[in-house]
Amino acid sequence: MAVGGNALTRADQTGTAEQIEANAAQMAAGISNLCEAGWSVVVVHGNGPQVGHLAIQQEGSVDLVPPQPLYSLNAMSQGQLGSVLARSIDAIQGPGTAVGVISHMIVDPEDPAFQDPTKPIGPFFTESEADTMAKRRGWVMKEDAGRGYRRMVASPQPIEMLEHTAVEALLGAGKVVLAAGGGGVAVSRDDRGGYPGVDAVIDKDAAAAVLAGSLKAEMMVLVTGVDAVLIDYGTPRARPVHEMSLTQAEQYLAEGQFPAGSMGPKIRASIDFVRESDGTAVITSAERMLEALEARSGVGTRIVPKQAGSTA
Structure with missing residues (x-):
C-alpha cells in the first residue's frame, strides 16, 4: 500500500512531532486491519511535507552546520517516519512486528526529467536570493505560485529498489515492512559498482509499483x-x-x-x-x-x- 506524506502531516497542521505521531496511530489502525484480515503488508509512504521542512531547516542553519544534500534529507525522513509508523503498528500488533527499511531506488541519470526539473522543494527565496543560490549551488530556481522562487528538482522514473530481497525476507518472517519511504533515496550506478546519491524526488506511487512488481504482489x-x-x-x-x-x-x-x-x-x-x-x-x-x-x-x-x- 502507498500513502502520501500528507497523511502524516495534514494540510491544516504545522508538522509537530505530536501531530505526526497522532496521524501515524490512525494509519496504523488501518494497516492492522489488513494484517487481521490475513494480508502480508508492505507500506510505502510519502515524505513531501517532512522533507520540505528538513530543507527549510537546512537553509536556516547554514551558518551553524553544513547543509546536507537532498538525498540525505530523504534518508533522514525515511528514518523519522519509519520509526513513528513502526512504533504505532507495534503498539497494536506487538513489539517487533513492523520493520523500517532505509531504501535506495536506482534512477537513470539520462532520464528526461533531469532536463527540466519541475518538483519544488524547500523554502521560498527572493529573486536575488534565487540568483545567488543558482550560482553558488548550481540549483534550478523557478518562480512558484506567486510566492517567490524555489529550488526545482527532477522526478525521474524509478528502475529498481536495491533492498527488495530484504523486504521479501522480512515478509517471509511475518513482519509488516515500511519501505521506499518518500519513493526511496535516489541513487545511480557508477562504473565501479557504487551507488552515489542523486538529488531527485521519486513519486511514491511509482516506487510502490516497482517494489510491488518485484515482489510479485x-x-x-x-x-x-x-x-x-x-x-x-x-x-x-x-x-x-x-x-x-x-x-x-x-x-x-x-x-x-x-x-x-x-x-x-x-x-x-x-x-x-x-x-x-x-x-x-x-x-x-x-x-x-x-x-x-x-x-x-x-x-x-x-x-x-x-x-x-x-x-x-
Whole structure:
C-alpha cells in the first residue's frame, strides 16, 4: 500500500512531532486491519511535507552546520517516519512486528526529467536570493505560485529498489515492512559498482509499483482522498469507475481523463504494476481500503489485467 506524506502531516497542521505521531496511530489502525484480515503488508509512504521542512531547516542553519544534500534529507525522513509508523503498528500488533527499511531506488541519470526539473522543494527565496543560490549551488530556481522562487528538482522514473530481497525476507518472517519511504533515496550506478546519491524526488506511487512488481504482489493499494476514481471529472457526466481493465485504463489515460497533477500518477503506477505482475491495483480512501480489497464490494477503483465486470 502507498500513502502520501500528507497523511502524516495534514494540510491544516504545522508538522509537530505530536501531530505526526497522532496521524501515524490512525494509519496504523488501518494497516492492522489488513494484517487481521490475513494480508502480508508492505507500506510505502510519502515524505513531501517532512522533507520540505528538513530543507527549510537546512537553509536556516547554514551558518551553524553544513547543509546536507537532498538525498540525505530523504534518508533522514525515511528514518523519522519509519520509526513513528513502526512504533504505532507495534503498539497494536506487538513489539517487533513492523520493520523500517532505509531504501535506495536506482534512477537513470539520462532520464528526461533531469532536463527540466519541475518538483519544488524547500523554502521560498527572493529573486536575488534565487540568483545567488543558482550560482553558488548550481540549483534550478523557478518562480512558484506567486510566492517567490524555489529550488526545482527532477522526478525521474524509478528502475529498481536495491533492498527488495530484504523486504521479501522480512515478509517471509511475518513482519509488516515500511519501505521506499518518500519513493526511496535516489541513487545511480557508477562504473565501479557504487551507488552515489542523486538529488531527485521519486513519486511514491511509482516506487510502490516497482517494489510491488518485484515482489510479485497480489494487490497494490494506492490510498488517496476519494473513495473511487472519477471519469469526466468536473463535468455533469462525472461518475465513479469501480473497475477498469489494463486496456481501458491506458485508453482513459491517453484521452486525458487523469491529468498529471491529480489522478494521473496513480493510474500510471497502477498500469505499470498490473502489466508487470498480472496482479490487481486498487485506488481508494484509507477508510474504505479493506472493503476495496474484496472484488465484489463495489468499493474503490480496481485496475485488473482483463475486464471482469461493469466499468461504472
